Amino acid sequence: MQNIIYLFTLSLFIFLFSACKPDSHPKNPNYEIIKPKVKYTPGKKSLDKMVKELQGSPYVWAEEGPNNFDCSGFTYYLYGSMGIEIPRVAREQAKQGKKISVNELVYGDLIFFDTERSRRGRITHVGMYLGNGWFTHASTTKHEIIYSNLNTSPYYKKRLRICRRYLPQTETITAKNRIKPWKVTKTQEVQKPQQTVRQELPTKQKRPVAQKEEGNFYVQVGSFSGKPHHTLLYNITSKGYRYRLIQFPIGKKQVSKLLIGPYTHRAEAKAVLPKIKKQIQKAAFIAEIR
Numbered sequence: 001m002q003n004i005i006y007l008f009t010l011s012l013f014i015f016l017f018s019a020c021k022p023d024s025h026p027k028n029p030n031y032e033i034i035k036p037k038v039k040y041t042p043g044k045k046s047l048d049k050m051v052k053e054l055q056g057s058p059y060v061w062a063e064e065g066p067n068n069f070d071c072s073g074f075t076y077y078l079y080g081s082m083g084i085e086i087p088r089v090a091r092e093q094a095k096q097g098k099k100i101s102v103n104e105l106v107y108g109d110l111i112f113f114d115t116e117r118s119r120r121g122r123i124t125h126v127g128m129y130l131g132n133g134w135f136t137h138a139s140t141t142k143h144e145i146i147y148s149n150l151n152t153s154p155y156y157k158k159r160l161r162i163c164r165r166y167l168p169q170t171e172t173i174t175a176k177n178r179i180k181p182w183k184v185t186k187t188q189e190v191q192k193p194q195q196t197v198r199q200e201l202p203t204k205q206k207r208p209v210a211q212k213e214e215g216n217f218y219v220q221v222g223s224f225s226g227k228p229h230h231t232l233l234y235n236i237t238s239k240g241y242r243y244r245l246i247q248f249p250i251g252k253k254q255v256s257k258l259l260i261g262p263y264t265h266r267a268e269a270k271a272v273l274p275k276i277k278k279q280i281q282k283a284a285f286i287a288e289i290r
Contacts, residue, residue, distance in 0.1 A: 022060050022068055024143045029062035033088050036065060036080035038283045042168060044107050046082050047128070051136050059143045064088065071126050074138040074145060075110055078128060079166055083285055085223055086166055090126040097164035098250055102150075105129045108167040111150075113159040115140075123161060166250075215262030217269040218244065219276050220287040224256045232280075236260060239279050241272075246289065259287065 040046035057069060064073030064080075072090040079086045087093045094112040105111070106129070113125040127137030133151035138144070150157050221236070222228070227245065236243050236258075246257040260276060263269040269286045276284050 021058050021143070024059050024140075025061045031062050034064055035283075036077045038081060038083040038285050040082045041285065041287065042082040042084055044167075047078060047108050047167075050078055050081060051128070051130070055136070055145055055147070057138075057145045059138045059140060059145070069138045069145065071138045071140065074136075075126050075128055083220060083223070083283065084166060091123040093126060094123045094162050094164060096250065096253070097166040100163045100165050102160070102163060105163055106165075107131050108165075110164045110166065111135055111160060112162045112164070113156060114161050115159055119159065121161065125159075129163075168248075215264040215268075216288050217263040217266050218259035218261035218287050218289060219269055219273055219284050221258040221260060221276070221281045221284050224258065225253055227256050228258050232258070236280060241276070241280075257287075259289070260284075262289075 040049070054069075054074070057067065059070060060068035061070050062073070063069055065077035069077060072088060072093060075090075075093060076086060076088050087096060090112060093110060097110065100109065109129045111127050111129050112123045113127075114120065114122055115125045116122065125137070125140070127135040127148070129135045130147070133149045134147055135150065136145060136147055139146045139148075148156060150160065221232075221243075233243065241260045244259045244261065246259060247254055248257075249255070260272075260280070261269060263272075266286065266288070273284065273286060
């Protein structure tokens with residue numbers, strides 16, 4: 001009788017313990033991609049805050065947060081929370097960003113692995129590098145977000161395939177180096193909208209105001225591969241805002257950041273942010289460019 005009670009208690013404990021964590025591979029995964037809310041400015045400080053908060057979060061296939069993650073969903077969430085758009089799946093993340101060597105790895109770089117038994121070179125796993133060999137990732141074996149080390153783990157060391165950098169390294173620019181790593185273009189004349197759109201707009205439309213070279217604070221509307229669509233630019237200028245395009249290369253692609261401003265003080269940018277979110281882009285945020 002005591003054995004029966006013991007087995008029943010043990011089974012109940014195992015059931016309750018396992019029920020605390022979600023199924024890591026649900027029968028009906030939610031494949032809808034949920035874009036993370038932009039909460040932070042891009043940088044190591046923001047990443048460090050998220051990494052510490054999310055350690056131990058459950059691994060769940062096809063999830064990208066805010067509570068459960070698969071490996072690429074975790075990196076997608078980290079960067080998306082800073083307003084940096086990267087592909088959702090690991091194999092696509094491995095194709096973009098700046099390609100770097102293992103010796104060039106710094107905090108925030110993404111590292112990609114082939115974790116298949118046959119090791120055919122396909123990208124199946126991703127983590128974010130932290131330094132001294134350490135990286136954080138949503139583990140498919142531990143079923144949670146953990147820390148691992150390239151230097152002490154032969155498994156990951158042998159399976160590392162490629163490293164990519166998505167985080168802008170603007171902090172390396174010094175006063176002596178006046179050449180910026182991106183190309184700044186002044187406000188461009190917006191292309192004429194299509195005939196059907198023009199008829200709905202006022203007959204007299206002011207041309208975009210020339211960009212003044214003053215102030216370091218902007219409201220970032222988004223990042224784009226190439227240049228933003230002319231209708232978005234027209235929407236900005238028609239609302240009375242000035243914009244600036246900052247262009248820089250990531251790999252072989254040219255990426256553009258679309259910024260509204262500049263503003264001399266952060267308070268000025270903060271004052272117009274709610275209106276820009278309502279009129280232009282809900283995910284807009286304040287950025288400081290120096």
